[in-house]
Amino acid sequence: MVVTRIAPSPTGDPHVGTAYIALFNYVWARKNGGRFLVRIEDTDRTRYVPGAEERILAALKWLGISYDEGPDIGGPHAPYRQSERLPLYRKHAEELLRRGFAYRAFETPEELERIRKEKGGYDGRARNIPPEEAEERARRGEPHVIRLKVPRPGTTEVKDELRGLVVYDNQEIPDVVLLKSDGYPTYHLANVVDDHLMGVTDVIRAEEWLVSTPIHVLLYRAFGWEVPKFYHMPLLRNPDKTKISKRKSHTSLEWYRAEGFLPEALRNYLALMGFSMPDGREIFTLEELIEAFTWERVSLGGPVFDLEKLRWLNGKYIREVLPLEEVAERAKPFLQAAGLSWPSEAYLRRAVELMRPRFDTLKELPEKAPYLFSEDYPFTEKALEKMREGLPVLREVEPLLRAQEDWSEAALDALLRGFAQERGLKLGQVAQPLRAALTGSLETPGLFEIMALLGKERVLARLARALAGGTS
RNA sequence: GGCCCCAUCGACUAGUGGUUAGGUCACCGCCCUUUCAAGGCGGCGGCGGGGGUUCGAGUCCCCCUGGGGUCACCA
Numbered sequence: 051m052v053v054t055r056i057a058p059s060p061t062g063d064p065h066v067g068t069a070y071i072a073l074f075n076y077v078w079a080r081k082n083g084g085r086f087l088v089r090i091e092d093t094d095r096t097r098y099v100p101g102a103e104e105r106i107l108a109a110l111k112w113l114g115i116s117y118d119e120g121p122d123i124g125g126p127h128a129p130y131r132q133s134e135r136l137p138l139y140r141k142h143a144e145e146l147l148r149r150g151f152a153y154r155a156f157e158t159p160e161e162l163e164r165i166r167k168e169k170g171g172y173d174g175r176a177r178n179i180p181p182e183e184a185e186e187r188a189r190r191g192e193p194h195v196i197r198l199k200v201p202r203p204g205t206t207e208v209k210d211e212l213r214g215l216v217v218y219d220n221q222e223i224p225d226v227v228l229l230k231s232d233g234y235p236t237y238h239l240a241n242v243v244d245d246h247l248m249g250v251t252d253v254i255r256a257e258e259w260l261v262s263t264p265i266h267v268l269l270y271r272a273f274g275w276e277v278p279k280f281y282h283m284p285l286l287r288n289p290d291k292t293k294i295s296k297r298k299s300h301t302s303l304e305w306y307r308a309e310g311f312l313p314e315a316l317r318n319y320l321a322l323m324g325f326s327m328p329d330g331r332e333i334f335t336l337e338e339l340i341e342a343f344t345w346e347r348v349s350l351g352g353p354v355f356d357l358e359k360l361r362w363l364n365g366k367y368i369r370e371v372l373p374l375e376e377v378a379e380r381a382k383p384f385l386q387a388a389g390l391s392w393p394s395e396a397y398l399r400r401a402v403e404l405m406r407p408r409f410d411t412l413k414e415l416p417e418k419a420p421y422l423f424s425e426d427y428p429f430t431e432k433a434l435e436k437m438r439e440g441l442p443v444l445r446e447v448e449p450l451l452r453a454q455e456d457w458s459e460a461a462l463d464a465l466l467r468g469f470a471q472e473r474g475l476k477l478g479q480v481a482q483p484l485r486a487a488l489t490g491s492l493e494t495p496g497l498f499e500i501m502a503l504l505g506k507e508r509v510l511a512r513l514a515r516a517l518a519g520g521t522s
Numbered sequence: 523g524g525c526c527c528c529a530u531c532g533a534c535u536a537g538u539g540g541u542u543a544g545g546u547c548a549c550c551g552c553c554c555u556u557u558c559a560a561g562g563c564g565g566c567g568g569c570g571g572g573g574g575u576u577c578g579a580g581u582c583c584c585c586c587u588g589g590g591g592u593c594a595c596c597a
Contacts, residue, residue, distance in 0.1 A: 059597050094596055159595070170524090171593070195595055213527070222525055222593090230595040237597050261526055261592045284528075284590090291589060319534095322546090326535055330545050349535070352590060356533050359547045369560070407560035418558095436557095466556085481556035493558035 052084030053251045056110075056117075057241065059091045060102035063302035064109035066355070067256065067286050067294060070320045074283060074348075075254045076115045077321075080340045084251075088120035089244060090131045093234045103131075109303040113313045114336060119248075127248040132240050139235035142243050142273070143196045143228050151272035152228060153177050154184040156194040172197075174225045196229040198238070198265065206264040211281045212345060218264040226265055238262065242269040245278060254281040257352075258293070281345065284324055284352045291354065299355055310384055310412030314371070315364040322363075323353040333366060365410035378402040381415050388416035390423035400503050404495035421489040422503070425512070429490035436492060437516055440483020446473075447480065448513055457506045459498040466498075487516035 054075040058068045072088075079086035088110070090103050107122055119125025129135060146152035155176035157165065165172060176184075177199060188194060204220040228239040235243070245253060260282045270277045288298035295301065300309075306316055314335075321339050322332060325348050334342075368377055378399045385392070392398040401422045402415070409415045421427035429437075437444070447469060454465055470480045481497050488509060494500060501509050 057597085061597075091597065097596065155595095157595095162595080166594090197595095210527090216526070218525080224593075227595045232595075234595085236595070241597090256591095257527065258591055259597090282527080287590080289533085293591070322534065324534090326545095328536095330536065332534090332546055346538090347536095350528060351530095351535090352528070353535090354533055356547070359534065362547055365560090405559095408558070463556095470556090477556045479556090485557060491558085495558085497556055 051249075051251070052079055052082035053087070053249045054079045054084065054254055055087045055089055055245070055248065055250050057089045057091045057244075057255075058106050059094070059097070060106065061094070061097040061099055062102060063296075063304060064102075064106045066301050066303055066306070066320075068106065069109065069113055069115070069303055069316075070286055070323060071254065071256055071283060072110055072115050073113075073317060073320050074281075074325075075252075076117070077336075077340050077343050078252060078254060078281075079118075081343050085118040086116075087125060087127075087248060087250075088117045088130060089248070090121050090133075091237065091240065092131060092133045093237065093240055095232065095234065105304065109307075112303070112307060113317050115317070132235070132244065135240075135244070136233060136235075138247070139229060139239055139243055140233065143235070143239060146198070146228070146269075146272055147196060149272070151199055152196050153181075153199050153225075154179070154188055154194045155197050155225075155227075156184075156187060156192055158193075171224055174199075177225075193231045195227045195231050197225045198228050198268065200225050200265075200268060206267055208260075208263045208267055208280065210260065210263075211279050212348065212350060213282070216260070216263075218261075220264075223264050223268070226262075228269075238265050238269065242266050242273075242275075246270070246273070246275045250278055252279045252281065254283065257282045257285050283348070284350050286323060287352045287354045289354055289356075291352065294355055300357070308413075310414065311360065311364050312367050312372070312380070312412070315367040316360065318367075319360045319363050323355065324348050324350075333363070333371065361410045368409065368412075369406045374399060374403055374406070377406065381412050384412045385416050385423055388420070388423075390416050390420060392423055397503065404499050404503065408493075408495065418491075419489075419494070421491065421494075422500070425508070427490045429486075430492065433486035433490050433492050437483050437486035440479070440486070441517070443473075443475070443480055444483055444487060444513065445517060447484065448510075448517060451506075451513065452510060454506070457502060459496075459502045462498045462501050484513075488512050 056068065056072040056075050076086045088107065092098055092103070103121065107120065110117070119127065119130060121130040143152060147154070153176055157176065162172065176197065200220050200223045202220045206218045206220055206223060208216045208218065210216060226238055227236050229235055263280055267277055286294040288294050290298065292298070300306065307313075317336065318333060325339070325343070327334060327342055328347065381402055392401065401419070405415055405419050405422070409418055416423065447466070450465060450469060454461070466480055467477055470477045482492065485494055485497050486492060488500065488504070
């Protein structure tokens with residue numbers, strides 16, 4: 051049974067890196083018919099952000115990454131929030147103390163700062179405090195932490211399933227704090243205790259954890275527990291190759307959703323960051339990913355998160371992957387947010403169909419085609435100019451349109467082409483001014499399609515306004 | 523800086539000793555065309571460097587270089 055997990059910290063916006071790692075954990079568990087769980091690592095009271103947990107869980111669900119156990123749905127190893135498991139960590143820290151794998155240290159933060167400056171790091175001086183004395187001071191309530199007593203000299207081997215064996219000289223492994231003076235555990239202790247207790251077999255996490263893995267291996271061994279398999283995934287990168295960050299990239303999953311990216315497309319793109327299909331296909335479903343997934347097809351170079359390619363992929367989903375009805379449905383909130391409306395479902399579907407090849411994110415639909423959803427549409431400078439140039443032509447066309455009974459695309463096409471030919475004009479000389487007048491834009495779907503969709507009344511009204519010199 | 527990881531076009535990648543080094547995004551051109559897109563076709567562009575191993579290295583080994591991560595009572 052393969053059990054994987056994602057252990058986000060509720061310290062801010064739902065992070066794209068969390069989704070990235072969660073995706074591979076989810077896929078690996080599914081691939082093996084195992085379980086995937088979510089555990090909230092809220093052991094830093096100073097960085098806790100209210101509401102962050104809910105937002106992270108919501109973002110995972112939005113992406114289609116479901117979990118079998120978690121803080122909101124429970125499970126056999128509840129609770130899934132570390133702040134609710136405090137006694138467990140204390141108990142295990144004390145066990146290490148008893149068995150000589152840890153020791154109490156009484157330095158204040160200020161003292162530690164000084165020691166760090168002088169020695170480059172904590173020098174393990176509290177190891178020299180006789181255990182009886184340490185216990186006595188602890189009993190008296192003296193503030194202190196519990197640190198890992200790294201065996202030195204010696205070496206510790208970490209087996210990363212993606213990189214092979216990495217050997218660390220224990221000299222390089224610090225006596226990290228396991229239990230803070232406020233009684234909360236640090237990541238190292240909590241993560242190992244919980245992964246063991248929750249039956250996690252495969253730890254798939256970001257590469258930034260690789261160097262602290264020997265600490266975890268030491269802990270598993272001290273407890274006498276089986277060490278899980280480790281897979282350290284490459285870090286998502288900013289365009290300048292540094293670890294992806296809020297300052298240089300968009301890291302909030304909520305931003306992507308608000309911007310009109312589809313969860314399917316984002317999830318697909320994240321999968322492309324490091325994984326490739328055997329046949330080179332770049333568009334695939336979650337099921338197809340699970341089916342084809344193998345660690346051999348995961349590359350280790352840190353992938354730069356390319357918003358342009360994500361946009362392309364999102365556009366691909368909009369115009370080729372999702373059914374028209376689905377795209378229309380998902381576009382609704384974005385149209386409404388822009389204060390736009392549509393007369394009927396059929397109208398909306400057709401409007402989306404016409405615009406489909408022209409927007410890459412849902413948010414772009416209202417931005418690029420307000421004229422399909424409102425009579426109060428803006429004019430670009432160039433459209434205004436083009437319309438004014440064509441005013442004489444428009445004046446001639448107006449009565450023809452007024453007299454036109456068949457308002458089908460084909461009929462309008464024939465009418466305007468005929469008119470242009472009679473006048474010795476190119477179709478564009480007629481179509482462009484008309485397009486400008488009817489849409490306020492020079493970049494739109496086919497003119498006849500738009501006219502047919504808007505209907506005779508709206509077209510004539512817009513044209514009348516244009517001829518009267520008004521633009522709104 | 524110490525330690526660790528990584529290294530194919532600008533970006534994402536395929537490649538698992540013998541390939542004209544392939545695909546995708548971006549970029550450029552052409553086609554289509556009532557505009558803009560989409561789409562089709564074509565193009566530009568890469569194995570960081572040096573040593574080995576081998577009949578033969580993008581592929582294996584070493585060194586260098588470069589990039590990244592990490593060195594908290596944060597995760």
